[in-house]
């Protein structure tokens with residue numbers, strides 16, 4: 001038995017309720033529709049679609065996606081750091097999970113938007129999360145007294161540590177490379193959140 005999906009139900013209902021085409025109104029402003037756009041299953045008029053697209057462009061979505069991406073990268077770095085410290089294994093494979101979460105979070109915050117800026121930031125965040133995790137591990141094993149000055153001095157290591165790790169093991173190159181590439185590929189497509197225009201059937 002296949003259950004009808006929620007979107008399927010909405011679609012059917014919309015079709016069956018289609019008395020005269022002119023009775024259809026924009027879900028945002030209520031204007032009568034002759035042609036329409038679909039925004040999250042709702043029918044909206046071309047004017048509202050234009051406004052919505054202008055307010056919700058790929059560029060407008062970037063700060064939100066970046067913000068959530070940074071938070072997820074920090075969370076991922078913390079998880080990887082804890083994993084290494086608690087188990088004693090490096091297990092770079094965790095990085096792939098971190099990359100998956102970062103890309104997914106950014107996609108959600110971008111409302112499906114993607115493109116070069118998203119790709120570069122997602123890939124960089126995955127890479128840097130590895131560096132942050134390993135910097136944490138280094139500090140964990142270090143006998144130096146932890147101070148803000150020391151942290152600032154060590155911060156460039158976040159950029160170089162993943163390279164050093166990859167230098168030591170071909171497996172790490174493959175895994176970290178795969179993780180970075182996954183983030184890059186996930187953020188490639190710019191999916192328009194609004195589809196259309198569609199013509200209303202007049203018959």
Ligand SMILES: [Zn+2]
Pocket residue numbers: 026027028029030031044045046047048049
């Ligand atoms: Zn409208």
